[in-house]
Amino acid sequence: MPTVKGDGMRGLAVFISDIRNCKSKEAEIKRINKELANIRSKFKGDKTLDGYQKKKYVCKLLFIFLLGHDIDFGHMEAVNLLSSNRYTEKQIGYLFISVLIGANNDLMKLVIQAIRNDLAGRNPIHITLALQCVANIGSREMAEGLSVDIPKLLVSGDTIDSVKQSAALTLLRLLRSSPDSIPMGEWMSRIIHLLNDQHMGVVTAAASLIENLVKKNPEEYKGCVSLAVSRLSRIVTSSYTDLQDYTYYFVPAPWLSVKLLRLLQNYPPPEDPAVKTRLSECLETILNKAQEPPKSKKVQHSNAKNAVLFEAINLIIHMDSDPNLLVRACNQLGQFLQHRETNLRYLALESMCLLATSEFSHEAVKKHQETVITALKTERDVSVRQRAVDLLYAMCDRTNAEEIVGEMLEYLESADYSIREEMVLKVAILAEKYAVDYTWYVDVILNLIRIAGDYVSEEVWYRVIQIVINRDDVQGYAAKTVFEALQAPACHENMVKVGGYILGEFGNLIAGDPRSGSAVQFQLLHSKYHLCSPATRGLLLSAYIKFINLFPEIKHIIQDVLRSDNNMRNADVELQQRSIEYLQLSSITTADVLATVLEEMPPFPERESSILAKLKKKKPSSVPEGSEQKETTASKIPAVQMSNNVDIAPPTSINLMSQGESSTDDFVDQGSPQGGSASVDLLGLGSPTQPTAPSVGSGGLLDMFDTLTSHSSAPATNGIDLGGLSGGAEEAFRKFICKNNGVLFENDLLQIGVKSEYREDLGRLWVFYGNKTTFQLNAFLVDVSTPGNLSETGLSIQQKPVGGEVEAGAQVKQQFNMACVQEFAEAPVMTIQFLYSGAQQKISLKLPVVLNKYITPAEMDANTFFTRWKALNSPSQECQQIIKATSPIDHEQVKAKLIGFSVSVLEKVDPNAENFVSAGILYTRNQQVGILLRLEPNKQAQMYRLTVRASRDKVAKILCDLMQTQL
Amino acid sequence: MIGGLFIYNHKGEVLISRVYRDDIGRNAVDAFRVNVIHARQQVRSPVTNIARTSFFHIKRSNIWLAAVTKQNVNAAMVFEFLHKMTDVMAAYFGKVTEENIKNNFVLIYEILDEILDFGYPQNTDTGILKTFITQQGVKSQSKEETSQITSQVTGQIGWRREGIKYRRNELFLDVLESVNLLMSPQGQVLSAHVAGRIVMKSYLSGMPECKFGINDKVLMESKGGKSGQDDTRGGGYVKNTSGLYSKPSSSTKTSIAIDDCQFHQCVKLSKFETEHSISFIPPDGEFELMRYRTTKDISLPFRTIPLVREVGRQKMEVKVVVKSNFKPSLLAQKVEVRIPTPLNTSGVQVICMKGKAKYKASENAIVWKIKRMGGMKECQLSAEIELLNTNDKRKWTRPPISMNFEVPFAPSGFKVRYLKVFEPKLNYSDHDVIKWVRYIGRSGLYETRC
Numbered sequence A: 001m002p003t004v005k006g007d008g009m010r011g012l013a014v015f016i017s018d019i020r021n022c023k024s025k026e027a028e029i030k031r032i033n034k035e036l037a038n039i040r041s042k043f044k045g046d047k048t049l050d051g052y053q054k055k056k057y058v059c060k061l062l063f064i065f066l067l068g069h070d071i072d073f074g075h076m077e078a079v080n081l082l083s084s085n086r087y088t089e090k091q092i093g094y095l096f097i098s099v100l101i102g103a104n105n106d107l108m109k110l111v112i113q114a115i116r117n118d119l120a121g122r123n124p125i126h127i128t129l130a131l132q133c134v135a136n137i138g139s140r141e142m143a144e145g146l147s148v149d150i151p152k153l154l155v156s157g158d159t160i161d162s163v164k165q166s167a168a169l170t171l172l173r174l175l176r177s178s179p180d181s182i183p184m185g186e187w188m189s190r191i192i193h194l195l196n197d198q199h200m201g202v203v204t205a206a207a208s209l210i211e212n213l214v215k216k217n218p219e220e221y222k223g224c225v226s227l228a229v230s231r232l233s234r235i236v237t238s239s240y241t242d243l244q245d246y247t248y249y250f251v252p253a254p255w256l257s258v259k260l261l262r263l264l265q266n267y268p269p270p271e272d273p274a275v276k277t278r279l280s281e282c283l284e285t286i287l288n289k290a291q292e293p294p295k296s297k298k299v300q301h302s303n304a305k306n307a308v309l310f311e312a313i314n315l316i317i318h319m320d321s322d323p324n325l326l327v328r329a330c331n332q333l334g335q336f337l338q339h340r341e342t343n344l345r346y347l348a349l350e351s352m353c354l355l356a357t358s359e360f361s362h363e364a365v366k367k368h369q370e371t372v373i374t375a376l377k378t379e380r381d382v383s384v385r386q387r388a389v390d391l392l393y394a395m396c397d398r399t400n401a402e403e404i405v406g407e408m409l410e411y412l413e414s415a416d417y418s419i420r421e422e423m424v425l426k427v428a429i430l431a432e433k434y435a436v437d438y439t440w441y442v443d444v445i446l447n448l449i450r451i452a453g454d455y456v457s458e459e460v461w462y463r464v465i466q467i468v469i470n471r472d473d474v475q476g477y478a479a480k481t482v483f484e485a486l487q488a489p490a491c492h493e494n495m496v497k498v499g500g501y502i503l504g505e506f507g508n509l510i511a512g513d514p515r516s517g518s519a520v521q522f523q524l525l526h527s528k529y530h531l532c533s534p535a536t537r538g539l540l541l542s543a544y545i546k547f548i549n550l551f552p553e554i555k556h557i558i559q560d561v562l563r564s565d566n567n568m569r570n571a572d573v574e575l576q577q578r579s580i581e582y583l584q585l586s587s588i589t590t591a592d593v594l595a596t597v598l599e600e601m602p603p604f605p606e607r608e609s610s611i612l613a614k615l616k617k618k619k620p621s622s623v624p625e626g627s628e629q630k631e632t633t634a635s636k637i638p639a640v641q642m643s644n645n646v647d648i649a650p651p652t653s654i655n656l657m658s659q660g661e662s663s664t665d666d667f668v669d670q671g672s673p674q675g676g677s678a679s680v681d682l683l684g685l686g687s688p689t690q691p692t693a694p695s696v697g698s699g700g701l702l703d704m705f706d707t708l709t710s711h712s713s714a715p716a717t718n719g720i721d722l723g724g725l726s727g728g729a730e731e732a733f734r735k736f737i738c739k740n741n742g743v744l745f746e747n748d749l750l751q752i753g754v755k756s757e758y759r760e761d762l763g764r765l766w767v768f769y770g771n772k773t774t775f776q777l778n779a780f781l782v783d784v785s786t787p788g789n790l791s792e793t794g795l796s797i798q799q800k801p802v803g804g805e806v807e808a809g810a811q812v813k814q815q816f817n818m819a820c821v822q823e824f825a826e827a828p829v830m831t832i833q834f835l836y837s838g839a840q841q842k843i844s845l846k847l848p849v850v851l852n853k854y855i856t857p858a859e860m861d862a863n864t865f866f867t868r869w870k871a872l873n874s875p876s877q878e879c880q881q882i883i884k885a886t887s888p889i890d891h892e893q894v895k896a897k898l899i900g901f902s903v904s905v906l907e908k909v910d911p912n913a914e915n916f917v918s919a920g921i922l923y924t925r926n927q928q929v930g931i932l933l934r935l936e937p938n939k940q941a942q943m944y945r946l947t948v949r950a951s952r953d954k955v956a957k958i959l960c961d962l963m964q965t966q967l
Numbered sequence B: 001m002i003g004g005l006f007i008y009n010h011k012g013e014v015l016i017s018r019v020y021r022d023d024i025g026r027n028a029v030d031a032f033r034v035n036v037i038h039a040r041q042q043v044r045s046p047v048t049n050i051a052r053t054s055f056f057h058i059k060r061s062n063i064w065l066a067a068v069t070k071q072n073v074n075a076a077m078v079f080e081f082l083h084k085m086t087d088v089m090a091a092y093f094g095k096v097t098e099e100n101i102k103n104n105f106v107l108i109y110e111i112l113d114e115i116l117d118f119g120y121p122q123n124t125d126t127g128i129l130k131t132f133i134t135q136q137g138v139k140s141q142s143k144e145e146t147s148q149i150t151s152q153v154t155g156q157i158g159w160r161r162e163g164i165k166y167r168r169n170e171l172f173l174d175v176l177e178s179v180n181l182l183m184s185p186q187g188q189v190l191s192a193h194v195a196g197r198i199v200m201k202s203y204l205s206g207m208p209e210c211k212f213g214i215n216d217k218v219l220m221e222s223k224g225g226k227s228g229q230d231d232t233r234g235g236g237y238v239k240n241t242s243g244l245y246s247k248p249s250s251s252t253k254t255s256i257a258i259d260d261c262q263f264h265q266c267v268k269l270s271k272f273e274t275e276h277s278i279s280f281i282p283p284d285g286e287f288e289l290m291r292y293r294t295t296k297d298i299s300l301p302f303r304t305i306p307l308v309r310e311v312g313r314q315k316m317e318v319k320v321v322v323k324s325n326f327k328p329s330l331l332a333q334k335v336e337v338r339i340p341t342p343l344n345t346s347g348v349q350v351i352c353m354k355g356k357a358k359y360k361a362s363e364n365a366i367v368w369k370i371k372r373m374g375g376m377k378e379c380q381l382s383a384e385i386e387l388l389n390t391n392d393k394r395k396w397t398r399p400p401i402s403m404n405f406e407v408p409f410a411p412s413g414f415k416v417r418y419l420k421v422f423e424p425k426l427n428y429s430d431h432d433v434i435k436w437v438r439y440i441g442r443s444g445l446y447e448t449r450c
Helices: A011-023 A027-043 A051-066 A075-082 A087-100 A108-120 A124-137 A140-145 A149-155 A161-177 A189-194 A201-216 A224-237 A254-264 A273-291 A299-319 A323-335 A341-356 A360-367 A369-378 A382-395 A401-412 A415-431 A439-455 A458-470 A472-486 A493-510 A516-530 A532-552 A553-564 A573-588 A591-595 A609-616 A625-644 A664-671 A693-705 A713-718 A729-738 A864-869 A893-902 A955-966 B027-037 B074-094 B098-101 B107-117 B126-132 B145-155 B217-223 B228-233 B269-275
Strands: A742-746 A752-761 A762-771 A777-785 A795-799 A811-820 A831-837 A839-846 A855-857 A878-884 A916-923 A927-936 A942-949 B004-008 B014-017 B047-050 B054-060 B064-068 B169-181 B189-203 B209-214 B259-262 B279-280 B283-294 B302-311 B316-324 B331-340 B343-352 B357-362 B365-374 B378-387 B401-407 B418-424 B434-448
Touching: A011 A027, A011 A051, A027 A051, A027 A609, A027 B343, A051 A075, A051 A087, A075 A108, A087 A124, A108 A124, A108 A140, A108 A149, A124 A149, A124 A161, A140 A161, A149 A189, A149 B074, A161 A201, A161 B189, A189 A201, A189 A224, A189 A942, A201 A224, A201 A254, A224 A254, A224 A273, A254 A299, A273 A299, A299 A323, A299 A341, A323 A341, A323 A360, A323 A369, A341 A360, A341 A369, A341 A382, A360 A382, A360 A664, A369 A382, A382 A401, A382 A415, A401 A415, A401 A439, A415 A439, A415 A458, A415 A609, A439 A458, A439 A472, A439 A493, A458 A472, A458 A493, A472 A493, A472 A516, A493 A516, A493 A532, A493 A693, A516 A553, A532 A553, A532 A573, A532 A591, A553 A573, A729 A742, A729 A955, A742 A839, A752 A831, A752 A839, A762 A777, A762 A955, A777 A795, A864 A927, A878 A955, A893 A916, A893 A927, A927 A955, A927 B209, A942 A955, B004 B027, B004 B302, B014 B027, B014 B098, B014 B107, B027 B047, B027 B054, B027 B064, B054 B074, B064 B074, B074 B098, B074 B107, B107 B126, B107 B169, B126 B283, B169 B418, B302 B331, B302 B401, B302 B434, B316 B331, B316 B365, B331 B378, B343 B357, B343 B365, B357 B378, B357 B401, B365 B378
Parallel strands: B169 B434
Antiparallel strands: A742 A752, A752 A762, A762 A811, A777 A831, A795 A811, A831 A839, A855 A916, A878 A942, A916 A927, A927 A942, B004 B014, B004 B064, B047 B054, B054 B064, B169 B189, B189 B283, B209 B279, B209 B418, B259 B283, B302 B316, B316 B378, B331 B365, B331 B401, B343 B378, B357 B365, B401 B434
8 A cells, every 4th residue: 555644645545455456347346336325425424524535535536537437426525625725625626627527517617716716816826726727628618717817817917937837828728729718908918028027937838828829910919029039039149057947958948949939930020120130140149059069969959959940940931031041041951961860851851942942042952952862862761752852842943953853753763652653743843844845844754654654643644745735846756755655565554645645646747757657656556555444545546536637548457446346346335436436437527527527636725734733732731832933933934835836726626535424415516517617525524415616625625634723614514504403404303203312413523312202291302412523522502492482382491501511532411301381383493502622613403302202192993083083173173284205105114103203003993904093192281182193195196195183273283294294 | 160268367367278270369369358358348248259250258257268269150059168168167176266277277278178179069078077087187097997988988878887886876856946037116027937957966876767757738748647647646755854855746736838948968859859758867976957948827936016206306215025925834045135226325224124234335236135034924124315416417217126035946836746767777676766856946137127
């Protein structure tokens, strides 16, 4: 048993040792039950307990709670302890409260009152205990209740240092947990003066608090800059012997220094010249100190020193105003680049990355290029290598681009798998950005595909094609290079894609050479054909059809290939269709038409490189923003020129990269005389209702390239009609009249599925929103409105809210409860709005809620049926329509439709077996409506005669209309 | 089949670990410890599946026995085996405790080798096992003896060896029943059943053939008007020397309906099927002849009438009346009534007319003990419970009042009608055998809601 002395609680010690000696869990529970009963009887007992006993029992309860048992009493006793004057009793009370009393306990008011009393008291120990408790719980209620007392402590003159320190940290905690419940008062102006406090501890605590406040409201606390600078300079210039307790391994107050430096990073460089000079001096002193020989060999010493140094460098970078300091910082980091310590090298690389973006130090950073490249190659730790890559990327400019890209390409072959993809992107961007000579660019990218084909994303090779097409001076070279690259026995699929595209467009430029004649080119491409995925094959097929245009002499070879079973009867629908269509196209049309259709691709409109966007998305922080803007403006100029030379875009073109599901629709369009300029959109992305005219020429490929950022392309690709209902939705809606579950709407971004069930006049409908993209859909909003005046009468809809976001690839469910109040004709309209990569998207759909859903089938015999049928004889109760059948009349099919329409199909009622007789009851909130229905098909005339009778006016008409759409 | 068998102490330390099959790795031992013994929540299912491995465990006081397998085995078989295993261990060294297991671990491994072969359970009969697994060290047996053991273990009657001789031929029959009951506060029986077993201790010479008669409805009816009565009456064999044992009661007034039963392997099932008679050659010593279950016409030995009144939030009054419901001549023993108290009980005052009652805080219950209680009697207890206000809003769930007791009759109405012994080869007859029969009815889960 532990030794107990004086104030110690013997009973508690005995209890704990009993628990520890328990052999089994059961024994422990028994012991605890016994103790709990004992405490209960003590608390219940008539005689009042003295403070010591209370403390002891509360302690026991606390111990039992910490063992994992529920404690449901004793809270009151704990709160009583708070009012004790003895330190130990108060301490236990506060401990119990911070562990056991939740933020929304009823006793919280009492606790806050007790805390307030303590805070108002004179005893600093009690005040600190109370502050500690507040900091531990930090609930909103506390923040509100004590928002006046704590700041008062902080700025009052007569509180002692340690209390001030606690108060500052407690206030910080409250600000973090409930920032808006602390009212700002006059204390705010005084708080910055805490930076001048005598006591270093108070200053350190206050610095954290002030930084938090500054982050929210920098203007308000502007005064702290000069105070912080002067404080900093006092620390920096002091010798390590000056600040007795706050010197850590010969570094004066490192934590405070770091905090002050951080604080200053929230503000632009000081305007007051005196302050500015003083700050510069400080920073210089810190840099100077780094050069001094270390005062201790201990690692803590260098750690503390370097922490201050790095924070100072961060500040220098943040201010970005003093070239001298920047260069010095850069040199200092250069020294660290060769330091033994891996962490230091990592940090140095990271900071240098920031330095490279500053115009003053960019050159200085470049001096270390060699070292960085060695680091890239020799560093053991992959995360350090990653930083080296980042730095190389950041320090790259027109002068050293070729070298850096070369080095990176070389390294890529042996690079770690985790950083390859990013490196590929970076190489691609650098090559594009700094390309003086586009032949070099083409070389680099093709090399990239050769070395790390797997990591080359779609965007990269899209981009190279974009550039080749836009610049006619490299087209010949590109064709030659890809031709050579394809000759390698094994090449990556991406290479085949690039090769197929470029040869298909510009193969003619190198056909003059007999070594790369048309037939040779074709054979070369076709040798890769069977090794590729269907998507690539589709692209190759398009390349072949382009060959037919370029080289009529090999037309028959290509036609043979297209005709082969392998293509014509391919299991893949897309390939099959392409083969057939291309074959037809090549055999039917005249050379002129062919030439027009298969015209060279028009140049692409210039836009921000999609690769860059991808990199940004991948690592938001890794691309220094500053350099980005600077460089993009620089590279914009040649880009604009690029597109000038091929400005006269031919009106028709076949887009090689068609990957859509169905191109038939578009071919139909092509066949129909659409003003002579037939647009062939093999893109196939558009929905059937998509207008073909404006978007194809420019929007087609561009959408594929830039689904990430494009605003303009969204309506074109997604077939979203901003005004009325979305394309294809009406048809889907019609399907739902006789069906309860299925897909209501689908485009490239979103799939909307519906599940529903109905019972009498109540219906429940679940809508599933499936995000098909790889990005989050933001600000997802669903609104349902009922058209016209039926909202008051027909259908009452309750909508469960749906969350604001739909994660990539995720599905979100929303439930609607709909009660049928009265008959209604129009289905409610659902409007879905969301932000897809910044662009607002809107989809309007009819919710598949129709009147017949609320019908319940009814069974009856012939007699009853006809009696009732005759009873409903007034003209308003009947509706008859003659409908022409859209499909051949099939008995079973019609029967299934009627059952789907949720009416019964009554056998042997009508003498003619071909005729259908149905009955049902429509449940609305107000009444039940009997429905009788007769359907007489006429097979010869392919007509139906539909008669609906209902016991309520209008219902028959609505149902008749609904049923009509189904036949 | 069983892949391995582990025995742990209460701390989860492995005492015995025997792996029979290769698909069970060493880590299985730890997996069970971590996921079951040391689990945060108490594991209530006796079967636990961890990473496609099934663990079947039982607990004997502080000892965990776990069988582990990767296959889809018959769980009932595994548990039967585990229980047999504890019986065997108990027969060898008494109570199954950590101390005893540690002291006998060599023996246990020896037994485990014998009763499980590549995970298939073998003969677990203690009598037989004791013939060749002894605690007295290795006794070099003669060739004949070993061959005898072999032939016997592999022979037709594996449970009895030849050449047993007793001066006094004697047999003891114990009918042990446990009554389970759940009763509503109004006295309505919600569920009741009796699980019984017949344990026989035989000290008979030679290879005797026994015939056993009980008052099961099916067996009696099949016998029809045959001289069943005769048989019992002829059994005036025994002097009633012991108070506990009585001679088979001559009146089998009614028959009972047995829901299901199972027999020791020595019972000839074919004869049971065809002739509806229980005949067998018993093993030597103690064994369980039969197990059965009945659910109809159970005479409940006790009736509990609870009365709970909540007086405000601070006080509660409980009154419990227990009535014994059997022949006044009989005496129930070890009667114990357990009345659960709310979790916020702060004090209890109990008054009872008979026995002793005490509030046991460690178990959150009032325990009322009555040493002896005659038939057709009535006892009452009243208690005043003081409660402490808590901030726990949940209402007390009022767990049922449970009872424990022991009565000298079979609550199911089970009767032994006769047990005849035939030994044609030796010169003793049925009359020479001294037979003792004893009935004990115990409480299983005997609860009344309040």
